[in-house]
Amino acid sequence: MLRKSYIFTFLKYTFKPKSQGEKMKKLIKFSLVAALVASFANAAVYEIDPAHSSVGFKIKHLSISKVSGNFGKFDAVIDYDKDAKELKALEATIETASVNTQNEKRDEHLRSADFFNAAKFDKITYKMVKFEKESDTEGKVVGTLTMHGVTKPVVLKFELGGFTADKNGKEKIGFSLEGETKRKLFEIGLDTPEITLSDKVELEIEVEAKEK
Numbered sequence: 001m002l003r004k005s006y007i008f009t010f011l012k013y014t015f016k017p018k019s020q021g022e023k024m025k026k027l028i029k030f031s032l033v034a035a036l037v038a039s040f041a042n043a044a045v046y047e048i049d050p051a052h053s054s055v056g057f058k059i060k061h062l063s064i065s066k067v068s069g070n071f072g073k074f075d076a077v078i079d080y081d082k083d084a085k086e087l088k089a090l091e092a093t094i095e096t097a098s099v100n101t102q103n104e105k106r107d108e109h110l111r112s113a114d115f116f117n118a119a120k121f122d123k124i125t126y127k128m129v130k131f132e133k134e135s136d137t138e139g140k141v142v143g144t145l146t147m148h149g150v151t152k153p154v155v156l157k158f159e160l161g162g163f164t165a166d167k168n169g170k171e172k173i174g175f176s177l178e179g180e181t182k183r184k185l186f187e188i189g190l191d192t193p194e195i196t197l198s199d200k201v202e203l204e205i206e207v208e209a210k211e212k
Contacts, residue, residue, distance in 0.1 A: 043088050046173050046209035048076040054206045055094060059183075060198035069101035069110075071124070078209050080173055085136045087158060090128040090143065096121055115189050121148050131158070141177065150186045155179055156203065170210050177205040 056070040071094045079089035096118040099110050111118040124147045132140040137160040145154040161174035182199045183189055189197060 043079050043081040044171065045212045046078040046080065046171075047212050048074070048078070048092075048207060048209045049172070050074065052208035054204075055092075056204040056206075058202040058204065060200070061196070063195060063198070066202075067101060069099060071095065071098045072100050073098035076207070076209070077212075078173065078207070082163075085160075086133045086139065087128065087131040087141060090126070090141060092126045094124040094126075096124055096147075114191065116148060126154070129153075136160075145181065145186075148186045148188050152181070152185050154181050154203075156205070166210060172208060172210050174206075174208045177203070177207065179203045 050073075053074075053076075054070055055074050056068060058066045058068050061067045073095035074092060076090065076092035078087070080086075081088050096116050097111055099107055099116065099118075101107055101110070110116055113120075124145070126143055126145050128141050128143040130142045132142060134140065139158045141156040141158050143154060143156070144151050156177040156179040159176045159178075161176065163174075164172050166172055180200055180202050183197075183201055184199050
């Protein structure tokens, strides 16, 4: 509401045409601002519910099986337009040291300078650049992943789970994200051969978020 009231105040004191030429310019400006208001009106901002969300990954070990892991501490803000049925914004932050593969010795190694170097690079971030809608419930999130001091593009497949309300009447959204990247692009585990640990890493993310 704050954004809309600001825009309408701007309109009230700005659009006072003095000539026919100025009238046309003002009309064009008004149309652009009206479109901006409409885009804001139907979008809702959600904050992630960590207790009902997960940030997971899988990587092949010795070329014969996959090891699963996750990050236990993360936060994200999501902007979704229910009328347009598309994601407007997504920004996420993950605490690197929260990596967990159910093996403490291995997790300590992953936090070390051999891999994530969590002491130096304590955060992993993902920011959406654009959303490519494919249907009312599916699309592609095109964004940038920053990890280990390196930023690379990563595309995630989006699938909407749906909407509901919590016990306090707050709306909740649920969706899944899947994709893949390569650890060596981020200079992670460069001394570990691919026969031991694959370069490709599968990403599996489940999101449940509450309207702010």
